[in-house]
Amino acid sequence: MQKTIFALATGNQIAALSVIRVSGEDSERILKKLTLKNTPAERILTLRNFYFPDSNKKLIDRCLVVWMPAPRSYTGEDCIEIYSHGGDAVFQAFFSALMSFPNVRYAEQGEFSKRAIINGKTDLVKAEAVNDLINALTEKQRELATSQFNRGLSIPIMKWRKEILRCMSLIEANIDFSDESDTPESVNITHELLILREQVKSAIKNKDYYELVNKGIKVVFKGKPNAGKSSIFNSILKKQKAIVSNTPGTTRDIIEGQINFKGYAINFYDTAGITKTEDNIEREGIRRTRKLLKEADIILNVTEDDNFLPKSQSKKEWLVLNKIDRSKKIKKNLRGKAILVSAKTGEGLEEILLRIHKEAIKKTKSLNDPKNIILNLRQAKELEEAELNITKALEEKSEEIISEHLRQANRSLERIIGTIDVEEVLGNIFSNFCIGK
Ligand code: GDP
Numbered sequence: 001m002q003k004t005i006f007a008l009a010t011g012n013q014i015a016a017l018s019v020i021r022v023s024g025e026d027s028e029r030i031l032k033k034l035t036l037k038n039t040p041a042e043r044i045l046t047l048r049n050f051y052f053p054d055s056n057k058k059l060i061d062r063c064l065v066v067w068m069p070a071p072r073s074y075t076g077e078d079c080i081e082i083y084s085h086g087g088d089a090v091f092q093a094f095f096s097a098l099m100s101f102p103n104v105r106y107a108e109q110g111e112f113s114k115r116a117i118i119n120g121k122t123d124l125v126k127a128e129a130v131n132d133l134i135n136a137l138t139e140k141q142r143e144l145a146t147s148q149f150n151r152g153l154s155i156p157i158m159k160w161r162k163e164i165l166r167c168m169s170l171i172e173a174n175i176d177f178s179d180e181s182d183t184p185e186s187v188n189i190t191h192e193l194l195i196l197r198e199q200v201k202s203a204i205k206n207k208d209y210y211e212l213v214n215k216g217i218k219v220v221f222k223g224k225p226n227a228g229k230s231s232i233f234n235s236i237l238k239k240q241k242a243i244v245s246n247t248p249g250t251t252r253d254i255i256e257g258q259i260n261f262k263g264y265a266i267n268f269y270d271t272a273g274i275t276k277t278e279d280n281i282e283r284e285g286i287r288r289t290r291k292l293l294k295e296a297d298i299i300l301n302v303t304e305d306d307n308f309l310p311k312s313q314s315k316k317e318w319l320v321l322n323k324i325d326r327s328k329k330i331k332k333n334l335r336g337k338a339i340l341v342s343a344k345t346g347e348g349l350e351e352i353l354l355r356i357h358k359e360a361i362k363k364t365k366s367l368n369d370p371k372n373i374i375l376n377l378r379q380a381k382e383l384e385e386a387e388l389n390i391t392k393a394l395e396e397k398s399e400e401i402i403s404e405h406l407r408q409a410n411r412s413l414e415r416i417i418g419t420i421d422v423e424e425v426l427g428n429i430f431s432n433f434c435i436g437k
Contacts, residue, residue: 001025005107005115006098008091015086020094023112026103027078031067034060034097040067050082052093053100060093061085075112076119117418124418125153128376132214139263144213144367144374153375156203157413160386163196164410171403189402190394197390200383203373207380209364212297214376216258216265217360220292223302223310225272228322231343232302233257233270236353254288261353264360269296297363298356306330309338320352379416386412 004024010017022030028039033053040046043066050060064083073079084090098104113127122130129148136142167189221229237257255270271289293299299317303310306327309319319338324330325345334340339355341348366372375383389409393402414420 001103004030004101004104005111006104007107007112009081010086012088012091013086014088018084018086018091020082020084020091020098021079021107021112022082022098022104023073023075023077023079023107023115024104025078026101027080028067028069030098030101030104031065031080033101035065040065043068043072045083050084050094050097052097060097061090071119071121074121075115076121077115123154125157125379125416127418128378138213138260138265140213140364141265143263144210147367147370148374151370153203153373153379154417156199156373157417160196160200161410161413163192164406164413167192168403168406168410171399171406175399175403193390193394197387197394200387200390203375204380204383204387206366206372206374207377209367210374210376212360212363213265213367216267217297217356217363218267218269218292218295219298219300219356220269220296221271221300221302222289222293222317223300223320224304227302227304228343229300229302230255230270232300232320232322232341232349232352233268235343235346236268236349254285254292262357264357266353266356266360298359300352303338306334309334318355324348382412382416385409 002024004022004026006020006022009019009021012018031039034050035048036051036057037048040048045064045066047062048065049062050065052058052060061084063085066081066083068074068079068081070076070078082094084094095106099106110127110131113122113130116122117124117127126149129145129152132148133142133145136145170189221233223229233255237259254272256267257270258265258267260266269292271292272285296316299314300320301310301312301317302320302322304321304323306321306324309321312319321334321338321340322343324340324347325342330340339348339351341352343349367374386409389405389412393405393409396402396405411420
């Protein structure tokens with residue numbers, strides 16, 4: 001028999017309230033036994049005393065509880081939610097009371113969502129969106145997660161699945177008939193598959209938006225030693241109160257810091273610059289810097305020499321002239337060619353941020369268009385697999401093999417929404433879910 005699970009759904013710090021979630025067949029029995037009363041009305045907050053089981057009414061807490069019988073609950077199972085007082089001792093008391101039931105255990109990460117998917121209450125795309133919402137640090141991340149939840153991928157995936165299944169049934173009917181005298185001419189599904197492939201392809205194109213919003217826009221410093229890269233990096237992060245961390249890289253020369261600016265996460269990377277060196281560790285650092293420069297959304301090429309501006313290597317590389325506090329007058333010809341800043345006085349740093357923000361808005365413009373399908377890397381990988389199989393089906397003559405490719409494409413779509421291979425896919429995804437979700 002499937003165990004009944006429970007978990008603290010709120011953070012375990014000192015707080016006015018905590019929510020303890022219980023899900024599974026034993027929920028009602030637990031509720032009755034701990035409150036020594038009948039089950040309260042469905043889905044209505046009810047005040048109850050909770051007692052340790054078989055304790056002669058030793059009180060745990062007096063608090064609200066809601067009873068949500070299957071299937072009208074998040075997991076689709078019988079559920080209770082206890083709105084207990086916050087704090088560790090209260091939870092520990094509930095913990096020991098709940099653990100005294102033989103078929104009850106503490107939930108694993110994401111296990112409530114896993115059960116919700118298995119019971120058809122939600123799908124994987126939506127569960128992932130909820131997880132993103134919980135983890136959102138910036139306004140854009142929150143917006144993206146909610147729109148994923150509302151308009152998400154699930155709808156087009158269902159549509160594409162239906163189309164693939166229709167094509168498969170046409171082909172399979174043809175295979176079945178092929179021994180008979182009134183064999184229909186070979187079916188032509190090329191047109192349908194071409195349209196389908198186009199739609200899948202255009203969705204895959206959007207995979208970078210998700211990363212950009214959730215992981216943050218990548219801004220990498222480059223420039224000669226002493227130009228003031230670290231000073232600018234530090235000033236920006238200090239001024240904006242870095243929200244995540246200043247983690248030193250694995251080598252001595254890449255330092256990363258993230259800020260939340262006007263709703264966007266921006267990651268800054270301070271690099272040591274690219275120099276000729278015999279030192280192995282330094283070489284590794286340079287290899288990483290090169291890779292980082294390639295992946296960057298924006299490169300800030302910092303210089304301190306107002307007589308000679310380096311040439312920008314690409315559109316994503318912006319010139320930054322630092323230490324303008326040293327010159328009495330800024331040469332006219334420099335304006336417009338470089339962002340003029342002083343890490344020392346802070347002048348111009350806001351300008352850098354505003355420009356990055358503008359670029360982030362430009363890069364994520366498509367997110368606002370409800371017609372656009374946004375997907376994360378896992379979903380994109382499955383869609384790429386589906387696209388590959390549709391292409392193979394288009395190139396194939398044998399109907400049996402076409403059918404097999406379509407079956408594979410369909411499996412990729414099913415993995416996206418979690419109708420197959422649930423355990424395997426969920427195991428990976430839910431390892432970064434929180435326990436009470
Ligand atoms: P990096 O090697 O490019 O990271 O350069 P640093 O940030 O270590 O700065 C090199 C030197 O320039 C340090 O002595 C800083 O104090 C100085 N410096 C950095 N920014 C400014 C600035 O805006 N004005 C002035 N006057 N000095 C600066």
